[in-house]
Amino acid sequence: MSHFKPCSIDNVKELTEEYIKALSSPIDSFLENHILNSAFYQMYDGSTLIGYFAIHSNEKLTQFYIAQPYLHLAQDTFKHVLEHYSIRSLFVPTCDELFLSMALDLDFKIEKEAYFFQDSKRPLLPETLYPGGTFHPAGPEDVHRIIEVSGDFLQQADKMAEKGELFTFTKDDVLLGIGVLERSKLLSGYASIGMFTNKAYRQQGVGQTVIHHLKQWCYEHNTIPICGCWYYNTNSKKTLERAGMVSKTRLLNLVAE
Numbered sequence: 406m407s408h409f410k411p412c413s414i415d416n417v418k419e420l421t422e423e424y425i426k427a428l429s430s431p432i433d434s435f436l437e438n439h440i441l442n443s444a445f446y447q448m449y450d451g452s453t454l455i456g457y458f459a460i461h462s463n464e465k466l467t468q469f470y471i472a473q474p475y476l477h478l479a480q481d482t483f484k485h486v487l488e489h490y491s492i493r494s495l496f497v498p499t500c501d502e503l504f505l506s507m508a509l510d511l512d513f514k515i516e517k518e519a520y521f522f523q524d525s526k527r528p529l530l531p532e533t534l535y536p537g538g539t540f541h542p543a544g545p546e547d548v549h550r551i552i553e554v555s556g557d558f559l560q561q562a563d564k565m566a567e568k569g570e571l572f573t574f575t576k577d578d579v580l581l582g583i584g585v586l587e588r589s590k591l592l593s594g595y596a597s598i599g600m601f602t603n604k605a606y607r608q609q610g611v612g613q614t615v616i617h618h619l620k621q622w623c624y625e626h627n628t629i630p631i632c633g634c635w636y637y638n639t640n641s642k643k644t645l646e647r648a649g650m651v652s653k654t655r656l657l658n659l660v661a662e
Contacts, residue, residue, distance in 0.1 A: 433633035
């Protein structure tokens with residue numbers, strides 16, 4: 406039977422790179438942050454390293470990867486991991502064929518967690534965007550106003566601005582919307598983007614326009630924009646789709662029954 410050894414993510418760097426290449430679509434920062442905040446373990450068959458897995462908060466499996474030569478061991482090893490670590494739930498993106506297949510072999514309750522989006526590259530009609538306005542990276546002087554408009558939507562807005570992760574969309578000195586950009590730590594050259602619209606200016610195309618500007622910024626900086634939203638946030642989904650983003654990937658939360 407396979408056995409396991411705690412490790413750091415750096416100890417399985419080659420395997421995580423293989424995992425990323427095996428994905429059929431990129432994953433966004435929400436799942437990535439759960440993965441990076443997980444405890445990592447190497448999987449061995451005898452003395453041979455065959456793969457790795459990761460557990461978030463001692464109960465949620467966020468990674469399960471076995472190298473191609475050892476896939477015949479995957480089902481038994483997967484069951485062993487679940488039993489040995491008393492796993493209660495799994496975060497499984499549908500772009501991860503191996504993890505998804507292993508999970509579907511067993512009896513879990515499937516909950517739909519999120520949509521993951523990519524850019525369709527569909528040209529947007531200028532008349533669908535909010536007229537006028539200025540879009541630029543947020544500086545320290547913008548943080549107070551950002552917090553006033555967004556409330557508790559953004560955690561540590563000051564640090565995010567310092568790292569170049571926040572943008573403002575203004576017109577006539579009014580903050581209409583806020584752009585968020587988080588560079589991926591796992592997927593080289595990708596960034597997750599998002600927006601928050603001033604409540605007084607919703608349903609006017611502000612959110613769509615912020616996403617449009619974030620996409621342009623990404624391409625100008627040799628970065629591929631991706632994003633995600635909670636599965637049941639219909640308004641965010643529609644805004645992202647109007648901005649040219651499309652989804653063929655879901656994040657599932659599979660719960661032990």
